[in-house]
Amino acid sequence: MLKLNILGIRGVPAQHGGFESFAEKLALYLVGQGWQVTVYCQESGMGPIYESTWEGIRRIHIPIGRDGASGTVLFDWKATCHALSQEGLFLTLGYNTAIFNVLQRVKGQTNIINMDGIEWHRDKWGVLAKAWFWLNERVGCWVGNHLVADHPNIKEHLATRINDSKITMIPYGGVEVLKANASVLAPYKLKPDGFSIIVARPEPENSIYEMVHAFSRKSRAHKLVVLGDFKPKANPYHLRVMDAASDEVIFPGAIYEAPLVQALRFFSRFYLHGHRVGGTNPSLVEALGAGCAVIAQDNHFNRWVAGSGAAYFKDEPACAGLFDRLLGDAAAVEHMKAASRARFQERFTWPQVLHEYEELLTRWYPSK
Numbered sequence: 001m002l003k004l005n006i007l008g009i010r011g012v013p014a015q016h017g018g019f020e021s022f023a024e025k026l027a028l029y030l031v032g033q034g035w036q037v038t039v040y041c042q043e044s045g046m047g048p049i050y051e052s053t054w055e056g057i058r059r060i061h062i063p064i065g066r067d068g069a070s071g072t073v074l075f076d077w078k079a080t081c082h083a084l085s086q087e088g089l090f091l092t093l094g095y096n097t098a099i100f101n102v103l104q105r106v107k108g109q110t111n112i113i114n115m116d117g118i119e120w121h122r123d124k125w126g127v128l129a130k131a132w133f134w135l136n137e138r139v140g141c142w143v144g145n146h147l148v149a150d151h152p153n154i155k156e157h158l159a160t161r162i163n164d165s166k167i168t169m170i171p172y173g174g175v176e177v178l179k180a181n182a183s184v185l186a187p188y189k190l191k192p193d194g195f196s197i198i199v200a201r202p203e204p205e206n207s208i209y210e211m212v213h214a215f216s217r218k219s220r221a222h223k224l225v226v227l228g229d230f231k232p233k234a235n236p237y238h239l240r241v242m243d244a245a246s247d248e249v250i251f252p253g254a255i256y257e258a259p260l261v262q263a264l265r266f267f268s269r270f271y272l273h274g275h276r277v278g279g280t281n282p283s284l285v286e287a288l289g290a291g292c293a294v295i296a297q298d299n300h301f302n303r304w305v306a307g308s309g310a311a312y313f314k315d316e317p318a319c320a321g322l323f324d325r326l327l328g329d330a331a332a333v334e335h336m337k338a339a340s341r342a343r344f345q346e347r348f349t350w351p352q353v354l355h356e357y358e359e360l361l362t363r364w365y366p367s368k
Helices: 017-034 070-085 099-108 126-142 152-158 183-188 210-216 234-246 256-268 282-289 300-306 314-327 331-345 348-362
Strands: 002-009 038-043 049-054 057-064 091-092 110-114 146-149 167-169 195-199 223-227 249-253 271-273 294-297 310-313
Touching: 002 017, 017 057, 017 256, 017 282, 017 348, 038 049, 038 070, 049 300, 057 070, 070 223, 091 099, 091 223, 099 110, 110 126, 146 152, 152 167, 152 300, 183 256, 195 210, 195 256, 210 223, 210 234, 210 314, 223 256, 256 282, 271 282, 282 294, 282 300, 282 331, 294 300, 294 314, 300 331, 310 314
Parallel strands: 002 038, 002 091, 038 057, 091 110, 110 146, 146 167, 195 223, 195 271, 223 249, 271 294, 294 310
Antiparallel strands: 049 057
16 A cells, blocks of 8 residues: 655644645545555544544544744754654654654655745745745755746746756645625625625735725725734834725635635625735635636746736736726736636645646655
8 A cells, every 4th residue: 555644734634724624635535545644643632643544544643742843843853753663654744843754855755845845935024034944945955856846937946956857846726616605794784795804924925905995995885805814012013004004905804614715706896915925825726726817926836837817917016097997897807717727727725736736746656
């Protein structure tokens, strides 16, 4: 039986974001293909390491008594040390603690690393954090037996560190949404096509302020829903965004219920995507799968994912101009929605993505 051990995430079932959702999809798919899949899971608290099984997936639970980044680093260290005693192939999602994977390379284990985005480019990190991520990106390129890039431009970036032949480009996948329950909009006083939506962490690099301010320049007879965990009393950027918002902007908080988020995307007039850094963003892929008309920040990451059918802005005035021109253009909106579905089918369905991963993993499975 082929064995895969997955490191670098908090665990399954997914609760924390794109990497966890991908790991859950991949693990369930491979179990269905006859693989034995082990996933390392971070737990809060103290105590010994223990095991459980979920949907045929072997889970190794590692209790960690710390929160935040230091707890994540400690978890990665303990998971890597435990993995040294395991057999089969290893898949590490992210390079943030790639320095620990040196142990696996020394041990002779075969480890494929998904290199995620260019973490050290992100505005939210200080100098020391950026240096840590920069160092670990370099280490990951050296110690991974093979690398996965989730975007062609990430592959180009990594190819400045190591040989292009060591890198395979496989994007994230998404769920296609062909229908949704409109009644879930009622608590938010929203109606289908009467609102647009932003789904992103409220960080400066995600252009939240620019999009909210552009929308709020004048009355739109339309709502803008901004999902995210805003804490204006503790975070000056969050306060700045909320102060820039008109009374047509709604901040419902962070929403993690997949059916509700899918319905919000499905019934929106536009999905706004302001990410300036990263590769293939899972939320943007999900928007394509829901047939959203996409307005995105103009960079090579977003242009490759959303394709020529989306509308793009370079700055806040350009974003405001798109609202002025497109909000009332029903024909343009329908054309953009159809283009999103076509782009999704072309490259981002889960069957495509998971099959490509299985082919890669099989090719790199260690020989006896």
